[in-house]
Amino acid sequence: MKITNYNQIPQPIVRAIQKNWYAGAGAQHFCSVTDLIKPTKLFVLARRHQQELSREASELIWSLLGSAMHKVLEASETGESLNEERLYATVNGKTISGGVDLYENGTISDFKFTSVWSYIYASARKEWEEQLNLYSYLYQQAGFEVDKLQIIAVFRDWSAAKAKYQKHYPRQIEIIPICRWSVDRCEEFIRQRLAQMELALHLPDDAIEECTKEERWQDEDVYAIMKRGNKRALKLCKSQQQAQAYMKAHKDREKLYLESRHGEPKRCENYCPVSSYCHYYRDLHPEIFLKAI
């Protein structure tokens, strides 16, 4: 992947970003646990277009700081723990691997240097559950006992002011317990994912189905009931019928109007490295691609 620096951030930082900090680089495997939990389309497009992909250095600063944190934690190893150990297993004749941040006294911990939004948004937490259970599977296959799984989340955009006033706002570092799956459930998940990946790898880019709404981190479309003169919606409804019924019964119904709001696919818009190769993104933004022709 090519790193660009149009925003002209300082060269020492760009050099650090260009260095490959990924512990799994060069691993002899079909795919990693991180690949297994990615949406299939994203996995295949990233694999296929790896050489053509480019990222702007300034977009990768948080990822660099995350790598730095992992290195520091690795250096604080006690001798009774395993840090950043890469383990392998073979399922359906395919080798998978995963690098676990910390294994200590039967507990697997994964450190996430992440945003408060990903903590609150349920879909990201689903991916965490999948990831940690696949790590647990690798450890159990290697003969280790696993009793507990947890995410140690450090919030990079944490705000002391919001923590004071918002009811469900997290603390700066949260330990998030992750529910454990049976070995059979892990194996079934891996088998299914490998089959989906294998199938998609044989299809042309546009024939691979787009990611699901959940994988696109997209909220449901809603109908906002607005009152003339107000900027904020009086109420958000999931269906047009529900919204119309509410408006009909409202004392100020003459002043109300309806606004339909489409849930933004946040991953496609802001976080997907392969969006320029994806038919779904192309259909969302034909203007960008027409300009490029």
Ligand code: SF4
């Ligand atoms: S642009 Fe959206 S739909 Fe396409 S691969 Fe990326 S996340 Fe999936």
